[in-house]
Amino acid sequence: MGDTAPRGEAASERVAAHLRQAILSGEIRPGSRIRQEEIAEQLGASRLPVREALRMLEAEGLTQLEVNKGARVPAFDRAQLDVIYEMRERIETLALRLSLPHLTSAHEAELYRLQDRIEATTDVATFLDLDRQFHLLSYVGCPSGELLASVTRLWNSTQHYRRAFMLHKAEERWMIVNAEHRLLLDAIARRDEVDCERFLSGHIRRTRIQLVDHPEIFDD
Amino acid sequence: MGDTAPRGEAASERVAAHLRQAILSGEIRPGSRIRQEEIAEQLGASRLPVREALRMLEAEGLTQLEVNKGARVPAFDRAQLDVIYEMRERIETLALRLSLPHLTSAHEAELYRLQDRIEATTDVATFLDLDRQFHLLSYVGCPSGELLASVTRLWNSTQHYRRAFMLHKAEERWMIVNAEHRLLLDAIARRDEVDCERFLSGHIRRTRIQLVDHPEIFDD
DNA sequence: CGTAGTAAAAATGGATCCATTCTGGCGGGA
DNA sequence: TCCCGCCAGAATGGATCCATTTTTACTACG
Incomplete structure (x- = not known):
């Protein structure tokens, strides 16, 4: 990583905050798939806190996870x-x-x-x-x-x-x-x-x- | 593990199902802490799917997770x-x-x-x-x-x-x-x-x- | 030419190991 | 006697590596 401090804050929460902002701002559109390693690499973390973050966001209604099928932003008709x-x-x-x-x-x-x-x-x-x-x-x-x-x-x-x-x-x-x-x-x-x-x-x-x-x- | 088949079903979902039943049946009481490795050992899985399950259950209102403080079953006054x-x-x-x-x-x-x-x-x-x-x-x-x-x-x-x-x-x-x-x-x-x-x-x-x-x- | 089957590539799920943080008990000092 | 700080044990968070599943693209056949 090298830029943001891992001290004081949980990595999963940093990832969650980033994704939350990206989804709410429309940067990540409903229906689109979120690839774990893409986000992990982008934020300089491993895939594990990303999965954790995706689960946190699921509780907030911002993502949907399906087994072996990854995460998507829910879309509604x-x-x-x-x-x-x-x-x-x-x-x-x-x-x-x-x-x-x-x-x-x-x-x-x-x-x-x-x-x-x-x-x-x-x-x-x-x-x-x-x-x-x-x-x-x-x-x-x-x-x-x-x-x-x-x-x-x-x-x-x-x-x-x-x-x-x-x-x-x-x-x-x-x-x-x-x-x-x-x-x-x-x-x-x-x-x-x-x-x-x-x-x-x-x-x-x-x-x-x-x-x-x-x-x-x-x-x- | 050795007893239950890892095939066909995700371990995290098996753990989630077990915990869901345990919480809803009152076996695990509101306010009590859920230790990851205790559950992991008990179900013959590693701690990772347990964490995953705890996050799933959080979305269902059955658990609450706090960073570095573990999981609890929410209690209400x-x-x-x-x-x-x-x-x-x-x-x-x-x-x-x-x-x-x-x-x-x-x-x-x-x-x-x-x-x-x-x-x-x-x-x-x-x-x-x-x-x-x-x-x-x-x-x-x-x-x-x-x-x-x-x-x-x-x-x-x-x-x-x-x-x-x-x-x-x-x-x-x-x-x-x-x-x-x-x-x-x-x-x-x-x-x-x-x-x-x-x-x-x-x-x-x-x-x-x-x-x-x-x-x-x-x-x- | 279209479709089904298959194999390679990519992505996810899981296990083990290490670092960090919390917890609880002990001892010293006011 | 009570309170504060310190230290050891325990529990959680994170990283890397491996297994399995999904996906996709290519090929062969109808």
Whole structure:
């Protein structure tokens, strides 16, 4: 290796972090195969921590491993993505409800700051990242690690299709998302459970409907 | 090794199957540490497929791995289990709704047969196993693998606490569960989405409330 | 010309060995 | 007496090497 320090951090976690970034950024596309020794050589590690990392990412919904057939990034068709969004609707509204009482004013301020940055950017990659940060931050008060892990898995699974969608209908989508975020933000600031649930489930439902209506997104 | 055939099946999957059974049956209790070489020696394999298996089970919610600290079976307190049951309420009603249109009469017959066996048994371990089979079978028509995996994870996480609960309040719980199962079964046979959702969410909610009300279950 | 069979190449799974990190018990000092 | 630090044993993480499976490309046959 010679560049990064093996001290202090587990090699498998470094590999996992690298692959996680590569998959979420779209560098590695859904359906494509991930060759262990290719990654190992690329990161200056042996194949073993790579296998370990691929298993870690499997628990996060970012890879799928089959015996003797290697690892792939899972790909979804319209029907499958539709279900994932219905899961998001139910899981994330629960997460927000449980998070709401524990959100501090610091969290609130950070949410507003994130939304300002979302409205300021014109870059799709930045938008996707900030949008993800925005929602996940709103769940940060949630006292259940299991629930947060589920939410993260769902976001991981949808990441690629959100990007494909934004690349098509960016300008229109931008405005809708921002309007819905503002409504949600104010409901959060008011600690209004009912409005939070209403706005969030509506936000996810409308995204789902629009997303599934674009066949060109699913050209794999 | 010398006893089991390494042919045809991956060693890591054999190890995973063994550990899965051991954890779900309560042989390995939540919170307890799982030593890699102990399992490896016990099953006549090296430590590598054991690590692999532990990672697989992590994706199923049956183990938790920490760097340099080994693997543990996750344990939950009352608040955490409460959240898991709220997730079950939302996720499983969705799974049943999506499964319902694809259930065949053969599935129905098998569900009735399972319920008959549930009512016939007096053994807690058998009851837990059949109850799990009953519910998971009702979701088998669900077209989404992600959703089924989520449901399975939730059942894995609750398994130990269901058992602890049944060991305490068995006779009372038995009758309630059976009554609720019969209502659910008939709703499934009628393909009645509304009643299915109502009976299932009620079933899970009442189980949650009773379960969380028993502090002795959480003595770890 | 297309397809099935086969063999070489590549990729994955597993075992053994070594390095690093955690754990637990002991002793010394405040 | 209690607490902190240190040392030995044990457990985990990683690297290299070998076996098995998959894949792919080539050849031969229909």
